[in-house]
Amino acid sequence: MGDLGEVVRNRRMSRAFTGAAVEPEVVDRLVDLAARAPSAGNTRGWHLVVLSNDETARYWDATLPAERREGFAWPGLLLAPVVIVVVADPGAYVSRYAEDDKRHTGLGEDRDAWPVPYWTVDASMAAMVLLLAAEDEGLGALFFGPFGATEQVRESLGIPVEMEIVATIALGEADPSAQHRGRSAGRARPGLDQVVHRGGW
Numbered sequence: 001m002g003d004l005g006e007v008v009r010n011r012r013m014s015r016a017f018t019g020a021a022v023e024p025e026v027v028d029r030l031v032d033l034a035a036r037a038p039s040a041g042n043t044r045g046w047h048l049v050v051l052s053n054d055e056t057a058r059y060w061d062a063t064l065p066a067e068r069r070e071g072f073a074w075p076g077l078l079l080a081p082v083v084i085v086v087v088a089d090p091g092a093y094v095s096r097y098a099e100d101d102k103r104h105t106g107l108g109e110d111r112d113a114w115p116v117p118y119w120t121v122d123a124s125m126a127a128m129v130l131l132l133a134a135e136d137e138g139l140g141a142l143f144f145g146p147f148g149a150t151e152q153v154r155e156s157l158g159i160p161v162e163m164e165i166v167a168t169i170a171l172g173e174a175d176p177s178a179q180h181r182g183r184s185a186g187r188a189r190p191g192l193d194q195v196v197h198r199g200g201w
Helices: 004-010 024-034 053-063 075-079 090-096 118-136 150-157
Strands: 046-052 082-088 140-144 164-172
Touching: 004 118, 024 046, 024 118, 046 053, 046 118, 053 082, 053 150, 082 118, 090 118, 118 140, 118 164, 150 164
Parallel strands: none
Antiparallel strands: 046 082, 082 164, 140 164
């Protein structure tokens, strides 16, 4: 295991992969760590749809059919041997907060009672743990959206309509010879004095 500070500082988004397989036990370790992320009310109302090897074609056919692949900026992304769709279950949070120990919050009424959608927050924290765990395993990873094809992904993978598709994570051995810097990579990182407000805003 690496040093946490080193893992956080070294983590980058990988947009190209070699296609080398990731052992199932490695994937199991990553999702086990993701499952340990914090969760409001210990609800854990999120799911990971894990596609490995040939199964990933279902995702790419839904998001990038042949006519959209020509000229796609990151062709090496489609070589990722593992694709994980991060899904949140809003109803699980409403149900959890309707239970006796949480009823006083009023958040068990319906989704609209939540000023912040903690199902999305929790799913995102699980995804971040997974990204850090991938770095610790020496793997590349990319967190991204389904290229405007959310409903196609839902249909292809049989994800229930009441679930919220939060994001996708591609995992695998990064191809250093074919990495693409994201359009935002050149933006300067804000200094701590710009984002940290000590004692108040």
